[in-house]
Amino acid sequence: MDEPVVMVDPPGRGRLRTEQRRVRSGDADADRVLRLDGVARYAQDIAFDDVHDAAAGGDEGLWVLRRTVIVVHRLPVFHDPVQVRTWCSGIGARWCTKRTTVSSAGGARVEVEGFWVTVDAGTGRPAPLSPRMVAIFAPSAAPEPLRWRRLLPARPGGTSGAVRRPVPLRSTDVDWMGHVNNATCWSVVEQVLPGLRATPVEAVLEHAGPIAADDQLEVLVEPAAGATLVWFLVGDTVRAVARVRPVGREVPPLPSGSTTE
Template identity: 30%
Template structure:
């Protein structure tokens, strides 16, 4: 099975009693001008279904704090306004302090979004990675055989000097979440801004991956550095993507890289 940025996501083990399965409507704040479920809205749904599953499993009080290190989203077919969303969530890999969680979003009338996120359990006092309780891990492992999950970055930042475009991204008070940093979904608003200038990318299946290195705080002067790597120009994203055009967005505050996104057609 292909790994890295071109990885093949684990298919949904359906039917399976440990796949969390819920439905709710797609609402007006979730869609763009064409009525398409946006990437930032999809990310909010992915966060929300994770909270709901944590509560359903009975670990919301003992494991309340999680940070996402990487999220990969495949927009296979657009889901459109007024549709009903079916969200299925399950574990695709575990370790004793983190896990990878898959979320599949289907529209009742059509449309499909696939995602996988690398989540780290956080200790409330130390703010560092914390061990996941044995009974929690036991439940997660019912949908996966991967029990030695390790972190490996797929992306590297683009240099300021070689950027084809640099722009400011003002951080608003409304972007800050309960952890006092810019919420994960806001990074995906930057992706949506880019896609407005490249609407042709939305006419076919598209993969977007964001890796987070450091949090963005209110008052930070956030800049977005854009680089485009034409097909055949590099193998920095792996041999499987050497024939694809890949665009990266580097989220930077001064010389400090906060996150990196990669965008390419599937």
């Protein structure tokens, strides 16, 4: 589970979508730097736009993020014009990976890979991709079938020095599906790991289950070998876990001022 995530380049074939954005104040921090929840929104939005346009009005079910990987080389800053490009890098019977790059003429570059699962709206269970979606997205994907495997551990390791704290949820944290949005989880990671935007850094967020608006959410920040883990807990149930590990830098320090368990 400790191997780095390989971010593949566009293959030169198949569907490639490009959009132009500008870093706005709602996605930048007090230092004018694009936050990771802003990066997540860019990647989510272009993925949804791409699927919507490819479906051409057809019913392609729901698409849910199971995992997001963000590799930061250099983040853009407030008012930077950025190019956002996405393509399908892997495809299976019920899911696909969408690779996204966010870059600027000034040298900013962020790599994102989202593992998207198609879900039946009635049952909430994974559903097969339609032949239309496979035909559209498969040409740019790796030839081998995409399979799900965890990159992060399933349970906290009980490490000494782990810090647990409550996370009050707001109505604005919940999306139209009634769940706390993936981008909101990234904002929580940034909140509990100050200095996260020091680059270069690799950050992975995996979801084990939905977080509802009325859940009593807590996070457990746990030091690990060469990394920091952030566990999203409802009671003792893991709903998500994030791993942050700087490349060639020290691990971000644990926050102070909280109760150690």
